[in-house]
Amino acid sequence: MKSDEWLGRLGDELAQAWAVAVKDVRVYYLKPPMIMFGLLLPFFLFFSFSVKRDIGAQVGIARLLALTTFFTASSAGPVIIPLERRLGTYDRLLAAPMSLATLLLGKTLVGAFFAILASLVPVLAAFLWLGVAVADAALLVVGLVLASMAFAAFGLIFASIPTRSVGSIMMPSTLIRWPLLFISGIFVPLGEMAPWARMLSYLSPLTYAQDLINHAVLGTGYLSRWLDLSLLLVLLFAFFIPIVKLHQRSRRLGY
Amino acid sequence: MNTAIEVRQLVKYYGDLLAVDHINFEVHQGEVFGFLGPNGAGKTTTQRMLTTLLEPTEGRILINGHDLAYDAYPAKRHMGLVPEEANVYTELSAWDNLTFTARLYRVPGDERRRRTRELLEVFGLWETRDARVEEFSKGMRRRLSIAMGLIHRPALLFLDEPTPGLDAQSARTIRRLVRQLNAEGTTIFLTTHQIEEANQLCDRVAIINHGQIAAIDTPERLKAAFRRAQSVEVALEPNGQARGEALANLPGVTHSLKLGDKWRLYTGDPSGLVSQVVHHAEDQGLRVISLNTLGPSLEDVFLEITGQEIGAARQEKRDPGFRRRDSRGSR
Numbered sequence: 174m175k176s177d178e179w180l181g182r183l184g185d186e187l188a189q190a191w192a193v194a195v196k197d198v199r200v201y202y203l204k205p206p207m208i209m210f211g212l213l214l215p216f217f218l219f220f221s222f223s224v225k226r227d228i229g230a231q232v233g234i235a236r237l238l239a240l241t242t243f244f245t246a247s248s249a250g251p252v253i254i255p256l257e258r259r260l261g262t263y264d265r266l267l268a269a270p271m272s273l274a275t276l277l278l279g280k281t282l283v284g285a286f287f288a289i290l291a292s293l294v295p296v297l298a299a300f301l302w303l304g305v306a307v308a309d310a311a312l313l314v315v316g317l318v319l320a321s322m323a324f325a326a327f328g329l330i331f332a333s334i335p336t337r338s339v340g341s342i343m344m345p346s347t348l349i350r351w352p353l354l355f356i357s358g359i360f361v362p363l364g365e366m367a368p369w370a371r372m373l374s375y376l377s378p379l380t381y382a383q384d385l386i387n388h389a390v391l392g393t394g395y396l397s398r399w400l401d402l403s404l405l406l407v408l409l410f411a412f413f414i415p416i417v418k419l420h421q422r423s424r425r426l427g428y
Numbered sequence: 429m430n431t432a433i434e435v436r437q438l439v440k441y442y443g444d445l446l447a448v449d450h451i452n453f454e455v456h457q458g459e460v461f462g463f464l465g466p467n468g469a470g471k472t473t474t475q476r477m478l479t480t481l482l483e484p485t486e487g488r489i490l491i492n493g494h495d496l497a498y499d500a501y502p503a504k505r506h507m508g509l510v511p512e513e514a515n516v517y518t519e520l521s522a523w524d525n526l527t528f529t530a531r532l533y534r535v536p537g538d539e540r541r542r543r544t545r546e547l548l549e550v551f552g553l554w555e556t557r558d559a560r561v562e563e564f565s566k567g568m569r570r571r572l573s574i575a576m577g578l579i580h581r582p583a584l585l586f587l588d589e590p591t592p593g594l595d596a597q598s599a600r601t602i603r604r605l606v607r608q609l610n611a612e613g614t615t616i617f618l619t620t621h622q623i624e625e626a627n628q629l630c631d632r633v634a635i636i637n638h639g640q641i642a643a644i645d646t647p648e649r650l651k652a653a654f655r656r657a658q659s660v661e662v663a664l665e666p667n668g669q670a671r672g673e674a675l676a677n678l679p680g681v682t683h684s685l686k687l688g689d690k691w692r693l694y695t696g697d698p699s700g701l702v703s704q705v706v707h708h709a710e711d712q713g714l715r716v717i718s719l720n721t722l723g724p725s726l727e728d729v730f731l732e733i734t735g736q737e738i739g740a741a742r743q744e745k746r747d748p749g750f751r752r753r754d755s756r757g758s759r
Binding site: 182185188189192193196199200260261262264265266267268269270271272421424425426427 | 442473476479480481482483501502504505507509511512513514515516517519520524528529531532533534576
């Protein structure tokens with residue numbers, strides 16, 4: 174393929190990914206599973222573990238941001254893809270002249286978009302009602318975008334299960350996501366963990382998102398902010414590459 | 429004649445279940461090709477492989493010369509898909525469904541708007557273009573689904589069961605559209621179990637049964653090959669409906685079928701059977717209301733090939749019809 178053809182094709186694929194993302198935002202933002210698993214669950218979790226505990230507003234906001242980013246972003250793919258398989262609309266996407274990676278990039282973008290939208294609630298609440306100051310707004314924006322993309326790609330791993338039922342995907346997804354939540358530094362800060370627990374927390378991608386958000390909101394974190402950023406970037410690719418293979422497999426198995 | 433679809437030794441297993449078994453066929457450019465089979469025969473699996481929705485276990489598929497395993501992109505640009513379910517986005521309007529599909533196929537902006545309007549008008553959806561599709565009837569959704577498959581002017585259109593569940597007027601509109609598209613040069617791959625529809629629309633048909641191509645030819649040649657499926661249709665009075673057993677026992681009748689107030693008697697010798705029926709009526713003091721000889725219909729051919737009982741083709745049987753990997757021995 175000549176370089177101008179290659180660039181043209183790349184432009185086409187990016188435009189197609191964007192079209193998929195915009196369509197998904199318009200179609201799915203009010204779907205009950207999306208509201209339940211993506212928008213309400215993180216808030217319920219936050220209040221379950223934070224009410225009547227002596228944490229400051231800033232710490233609470235940082236926690237809530239990490240929770241909403243993780244749960245909302247990683248719920249979009251597992252809700253949307255089986256729903257589209259059931260309705261038959263996923264066939265239309267698979268048959269279109271775009272690569273599977275492009276389609277999954279579109280699905281990653283929509284997960285990230287929902288997560289950023291859900292994060293705006295605590296951010297606005299922090300600014301307007303609680304008067305919380307954010308230590309580094311630029312870092313917060315970059316961190317939220319990067320973490321949302323990585324977690325949306327993470328959610329697409331579960332969406333590769335060849336099924337048309339949202340419930341069949343949500344079960345394994347919950348089985349993996351909740352332990353990751355509890356071993357991360359959300360409810361017990363990394364600095365207060367026992368060394369073995371801290372080692373365990375490094376297995377959770379949420380740990381790096383929480384630490385980065387702590388840097389952005391509180392102005393302090395346990396790890397280096399650059400390490401957090403780098404690891405989230407690595408995780409984005411580390412999740413995205415296998416999901417293409419896994420979704421290719423589900424195309425082989427049929428759904 | 430140029431080949432639009434070339435299928436070579438195509439195989440699909442679902443685990444140990446053999447759904448498609450080393451099938452071969454070609455579809456020529458510009459023809460309407462019918463793909464018939466009972467439920468579970470492997471027709472939807474084949475169609476899903478041809479449209480890249482499902483990967484084959486073995487074999488090659490070439491669309492306009494492009495091998496789908498290595499070069500799917502150019503093939504997909506020129507093919508349109510209208511799946512069995514009216515898979516439209518019910519939360520969006522008809523206009524938005526079409527423009528989204530146009531964006532997926534990279535139809536440029538001006539052409540996108542022009543083509544969207546044109547299709548909405550052709551399919552009788554222009555007046556309701558801004559209404560959410562959830563308010564549409566089944567026929568309207570089906571028409572929109574077909575319009576979405578045509579937005580990029582595909583040279584090859586896959587139509588999966590386009591008319592079941594539609595009222596007679598919508599079904600007729602869709603059949604007319606299929607003929608019109610074909611007249612304009614679009615190659616059409618029609619998957620259906622509506623045999624009469626295939627008979628009316630298709631230049632050639634393939635009949636798939638238990639994952640294998642059982643027959644492939646023009647409808648008329650297939651009918652000619654099944655002379656034993658000729659029949660005599662007779663209505664007698666009085667009480668002709670109760671005469672089935674006596675008629676079925678006439679010499680030369682292979683089997684019989686009650687059709688309303690008539691009996692259809694299948695035979696290899698229709699002219700001989702006509703005289704037998706007339707003699708029988710005279711002997712029994714019956715009046716012959718109507719008496720017709722019929723050649724085999726495509727449905728008769730289909731039933732002969734698939735080994736189904738007469739009338740079974742219209743039933744929604746759920747027998748998967750798949751065979752297990754070990755049932756064929758080692759490969």
